[in-house]
Amino acid sequence: MATIKDVAKLAGVSTSTVSHVLNGTRFVREETCERVENAVRELSYRPSSIARSLKVQQTKTLGMLVTASRNPFFAEVVHGVERQCYKRGYTLFLCNTEGDVQRMEANLDALEEKRVDGMLLLCGEVNNDIITLLEAERSVPIVVFDWGPQSDTVDRIYDNSPHGSRLATEYLINMGHTAIGCVTGPRGRRSAEERLAGFRETMRAAGLPVREEWIVEGDYECEGGVNAINQLHALPEMPTALFVCNDMMAIGLISRAAQLGLHVPQDLSLIGYDDIYIAGYTSPLLTTIHQPKEEIAAMAVDTLIDRLVSKRAKGKMIKIEPSLVERNSVRRLK
Incomplete structure (x- = not known):
């Protein structure tokens, strides 16, 4: 050579x-x-990229840690991150933690040893062990998606879930529904708690009752939607509409509802959340709350690179605004 x-x-x-x-x-x-x-x-x-990086103290590489999830939302964000890295002249190292805290710690250490300039964390779950790992002093700046410790050093980009849940609930009300239930995400998760709170507040503001038996905890996976409709179908009375707090659960719910002899939206109206790619190909097409995944990904990469260039020490929080996408899964009541 x-x-x-x-x-x-x-x-x-x-x-x-x-x-x-x-x-x-x-x-x-x-x-x-x-x-x-x-x-x-x-x-x-x-x-030699190694020799050049030692000289300029920059490798033009970023690391990204993702927990294992079947939710296409994660894949769409990762795709956007990789695209933005390419546009900005950076190479992306992607690690899958599979929800294992020890593996996450090992990946964090490995990325630092590879001298990545910064790291992005997209994790579906957060617990005290993961927060401890993030709060530990790191040699490179970190941007986290959607969740994370309230830290002065970590940048965080997150969805305005309260606003998104208000959009969803107001849409169902404006379509004439008054008997409305909610399939939540895992309780304790920031996004799940905020979406449920937004649902409750919007119902109260409209003077509509919130029936606790129509609020079912889900898991952000298809199985959560299946379990939710099973539980609701067993009740003496069902709601006419549901705010389902992510699209994966809504898709699982639509499939199981058909097996139970329920038709969407004729018997039950649904609105989801995230606007994953497949939401535009379900039957019926899923009305949902759009999260701008390309914008989220680009913002994360740009924020991290900006911090590298500016040498900014203090972390910041960036809120991304959701919007309504109207399709065919909600019936207008007379």
Whole structure:
């Protein structure tokens, strides 16, 4: 493998001149540049990224940790992050923690050892052990998605869940529904608690009763929607509409409802949350609350790179606003 010294010898210049030509750090005569470029092509020389990173204290790489989840929301965000990294000239190292705290710690350490410039964390679950890992002093800045400790050093990007749940509940009310239930996310999760709180507040503001037997805890997976409709179907009276706090549960609920002889939206109206890609291909097409995943991903990468460039020490919180996507899963009542 050719070295910079080989290029310099063939071109008849110093190694520093080769470096200036390749990096554009100083004016070099056109004739000399041409000799260097010809030597680079002839020797198939590739600069050492390791040597360059040691010199400039930057590797142009970012690390990302994701917990295992079947929710396509995660995959769509990761896709957006990778695309934005490419646009900004960075390489992304992706690690899957599979919900294992020890594996997460090992991945955090491994990414630091690889000298990544910064890290992004997209985790579906958070517990005290994970928070402890995040609060430990790290050598690189960290951006977390949607959840995280209230920290002065960690940047956090999160969805405005209270507003999104108000949009969902108001839409059902405006469509003429008064008997409305809610399938929540796992209780204790910030997003789940905020979406449920937004539902309750909107119902109260409209003067509508909140029936506790129509509030069912889910798990943000299809199984949560299946279990929810089983529980609701066993009641003497069912709601006419449901705010389901993510699309995966709504999809599971639609499938199981059909098996129970219930038709959406004729017998039961549904609105989901997230607007995952497949929501536009369900039967019926799912009305939902859109989370701008591309914007979230781009904002996360840009925030991290901005922090690297500005050397900002203090973390900040960035709120992303959701919006309503109207499709076919909600029936208008007369």
